[in-house]
Amino acid sequence: MTTTAKITKKTDRKLLSGNEALAQGAYEAGVISAAAYPGTPSTEILESLVQFPDLDVQWSVNEKVAYEVALGAAVGGVRSLFACKHVGLNVAMDPLMTSSYTGITAGFVVVIADDPGMHSSQNEQDTRWVSIYSKMPLLEPSSPSEAKEFVKEAFKISERFDTPVMVRLTTRISHTKEDVRIQKREAPSQPVFEPNAAKFVMVPGNARKRHLVVEKRLEKLKSFAERSRLNRIEKGDKKLGFITSSVTYNYVKEQYPDASFLKLGFSYPFCDDKIKEFAKSVKKLVVVEELDPFLEEHIKSLCIKAHYKHPSFRCGELRPELVSDVVAGKKKSVKQMPARKPRLCAGCPHLFSFGVIKKLNLFVTGDIGCYTLAAIPPMSTLHTCVCMGAGVTFNEGIRKAKPGQKVVGVVGDSTFVHSGVTGLINAAYNKAKGVIFILDNRTTAMTGGQEHPGTGLTIRKEPTKELDLVALCKACGADNVDVMDPRQREKFEKLVKKRVNEDSLSVIIAKHPCKLIK
Numbered sequence: 007m008t009t010t011a012k013i014t015k016k017t018d019r020k021l022l023s024g025n026e027a028l029a030q031g032a033y034e035a036g037v038i039s040a041a042a043y044p045g046t047p048s049t050e051i052l053e054s055l056v057q058f059p060d061l062d063v064q065w066s067v068n069e070k071v072a073y074e075v076a077l078g079a080a081v082g083g084v085r086s087l088f089a090c091k092h093v094g095l096n097v098a099m100d101p102l103m104t105s106s107y108t109g110i111t112a113g114f115v116v117v118i119a120d121d122p123g124m125h126s127s128q129n130e131q132d133t134r135w136v137s138i139y140s141k142m143p144l145l146e147p148s149s150p151s152e153a154k155e156f157v158k159e160a161f162k163i164s165e166r167f168d169t170p171v172m173v174r175l176t177t178r179i180s181h182t183k184e185d186v187r188i189q190k191r192e193a194p195s196q197p198v199f200e201p202n203a204a205k206f207v208m209v210p211g212n213a214r215k216r217h218l219v220v221e222k223r224l225e226k227l228k229s230f231a232e233r234s235r236l237n238r239i240e241k242g243d244k245k246l247g248f249i250t251s252s253v254t255y256n257y258v259k260e261q262y263p264d265a266s267f268l269k270l271g272f273s274y275p276f277c278d279d280k281i282k283e284f285a286k287s288v289k290k291l292v293v294v295e296e297l298d299p300f301l302e303e304h305i306k307s308l309c310i311k312a313h314y315k316h317p318s319f320r321c322g323e324l325r326p327e328l329v330s331d332v333v334a335g336k337k338k339s340v341k342q343m344p345a346r347k348p349r350l351c352a353g354c355p356h357l358f359s360f361g362v363i364k365k366l367n368l369f370v371t372g373d374i375g376c377y378t379l380a381a382i383p384p385m386s387t388l389h390t391c392v393c394m395g396a397g398v399t400f401n402e403g404i405r406k407a408k409p410g411q412k413v414v415g416v417v418g419d420s421t422f423v424h425s426g427v428t429g430l431i432n433a434a435y436n437k438a439k440g441v442i443f444i445l446d447n448r449t450t451a452m453t454g455g456q457e458h459p460g461t462g463l464t465i466r467k468e469p470t471k472e473l474d475l476v477a478l479c480k481a482c483g484a485d486n487v488d489v490m491d492p493r494q495r496e497k498f499e500k501l502v503k504k505r506v507n508e509d510s511l512s513v514i515i516a517k518h519p520c521k522l523i524k
Contacts, residue, residue: 018188024150024179027186028117029054031154032087035113035161036194038062039079041072043424044453045091046126047180048119052089053456056465065456065465068394068424073098073116077105077170080114081206083199085161089117092133093393097425099136102170106140107216108206109168111199113161116142119175122296123323126452128374128391130321132298137172137274141220143227144172144274145236146252150184156271159236165195167223167230174273176296178253178323228275236271239284246333247288249281249305249312254296257326262333276304285310292333296324350379355518356445358492359416360387362499363443368414368506371404373397373426375418376451376520388416395425402429402438412506414441420450420458423473427482434483434511441505441512442484444475447520455522475515485510492516 022030029051032040039062042052056063062079066072069090076088090098095118102116118136121127137144145160147153153175160171204212231237247266248258255269268284270277285291285305291312295301302314318338319328328338350357360380363370364387372378372388373396381388390400401415417426422444430442450456457463462472479487486505492498498516505512 019185020188021183022150022154022186023050023181023183024147024153024175025050025119025181026054027150027154027184028147028157028173028175030186030188031157032115032161033058033061034154034189034191035158036085036192037087037115037161038084038194038196039076040064040087040089041066041075042089043067043069043072043094043097044450044456045069045094045119046453047121047177048089048091048094048117048175049453049456050180051087051117051119052465055087063465065458067459069094069097070100073101073105077101077110077114080110080112080164080170081108081199083111083197085113085195087115087117087157090119091127092118092120092131093127093129094118095133095136096131097394102136103140104208104213105170106142106220107208107213109216109219110164110170111197112195113164114170115157115160115164116170116172117157117175118172119177119180120297121177123177125177128393130297132300133172133174134273134300135298140172141224142170142172142274143167143231143272144174146174146271146273147179148252148255148269148271149179150182151186152271153179154186156236161195163230165197167227169223169227174252176253224275228278231272231275231277232279234272234277237277237280238269238271239280239287240267240269241287242266244287245289247284247291248294249284249291249301250294251301252296254294254324257324258294258329260326261329270301273301278308281305281308282310285312294324294329294332297321347382348379349382350376350385351521353521355447355492355516355520356380357385358495358498358518359443359445359516360385362492362495362502363387363414363416365499366412366502366506368412369404369408371397371400371413371415373415373417373421374452375421375445376447377416377418377445380416394421395429397421398426398429398442399432401440401442402433402436405438405440414443414506416443416445418451419444419446419448419460419475420456422475423459427478430479430482430484430513439509439511441502441514444479444513444515446475446515446517447523448517449520449523451520451522455520479513479515483511484513486512487515488512489515489517491518493518
């Protein structure tokens with residue numbers, strides 16, 4: 007990533023991925039603060055921003071914390087950015103919903119990277135619905151160059167309408183590269199924060215009044231969407247017209263280059279007048295989108311006659327070669343491509359931990375991380391996986407249903423800090439028993455080796471306070487806390503046998519660094 011110190015001309019260009027381009031755009035827009043928790047496909051946004059030394063960038067312990075830190079910076083008066091993957095947004099929903107009421111002081115952009123096809127995710131949710139639910143504006147770039155420009159526009163919209171603004175990427179946009187123009191950084195916008203309890207203290211009396219403000223704002227945003235250059239009509243053959251957005255626009259354009267298009271970049275609030283105008287201008291109207299019928303449901307509500315994709319297209323990615331099937335109203339054709347199944351790396355410390363767990367035939371409640379791969383052969387030794395932190399809480403729940411079975415929970419070091427701590431406190435408070443394994447490989451390995459509080463390094467690799475997992479687990483109420491290298495097979499197996507057969511709440515920290523760490 008090139009910092010502005012190396013930029014000499016307005017016309018300098020650089021090959022950037024969507025995540026890198028968005029970070030570049032945020033920097034050029036004058037962003038000052040950014041926070042996130044790593045999660046594919048959004049991770050590189052923060053990793054790109056951190057390369058600008060004049061920015062305040064942090065890995066937070068989870069997405070809720072990151073959102074609150076970034077929102078606090080925006081309320082305090084500096085342009086700020088929050089980034090996450092789609093499931094990470096679920097963790098941040100509590101502050102997100104209320105931030106729509108409070109508004110901001112300086113621009114605040116919420117970047118979400120969805121994962122159609124579930125390349126690295128446990129579900130395939132479509133976060134476009136959150137814009138309706140939260141009553142926040144939603145922008146959808148269709149390429150890296152648009153990601154760069156749209157985030158700049160998002161900051162302007164945020165400050166103009168006193169609202170957080172959502173920018174939605176998908177895996178293909180986040181990780182595709184494009185030649186983009188590098189421009190100079192704007193002077194950071196730093197409006198003065200003025201204490202205003204009626205705006206920023208959301209007790210019921212204030213929140214009721216702010217809800218009225220949100221509804222009025224939504225009407226203004228709707229008018230703005232009609233005029234926004236991000237929603238554009240491309241005139242072509244009037245016999246066939248498409249309404250589309252995001253990366254899907256590229257797929258349709260590739261297959262039907264001569265057709266007419268209404269490309270939606272400002273996806274919510276909906277630009278009803280422009281949609282109606284476009285619908286009248288073409289003989290056959292086709293709505294093409296990836297995943298849920300977000301555009302479809304709204305366009306149907308306008309009583310506009312159009313052709314929509316078969317419901318089978320609501321699962322998985324939309325590929326360019328399938329667009330013609332959408333136009334024809336056909337079912338999605340599914341081709342099973344031969345693939346190499348993922349597996350834990352050779353020499354991975356998790357192999358030693360699960361080797362012992364498998365040998366002892368234990369029921370394992372799992373979590374999100376590299377170790378989730380223990381669910382598939384050759385290990386086949388992980389029996390549940392739902393979300394971050396559930397390796398701890400599911401252990402407590404499963405034991406209620408299977409009191410006679412030996413059940414253990416497994417969680418990673420970064421995941422434990424993210425959302426496992428509260429589960430351990432809950433287990434101790436409710437007198438639950440059992441063994442929780444913290445597989446401490448000294449990094450956030452699944453997303454590429456990012457730092458976290460347990461590593462003692464910041465996102466800039468600067469030394470900081472290192473979280474004491476032993477002291478933390480004891481403070482949470484664990485009866486026993488052991489630390490051992492799982493490669494000490496005989497000693498590790500002996501320890502696991504002992505703790506599993508005790509009537510106590512124990513934590514075993516299986517500690518050995520990931521083989522990919524330098």
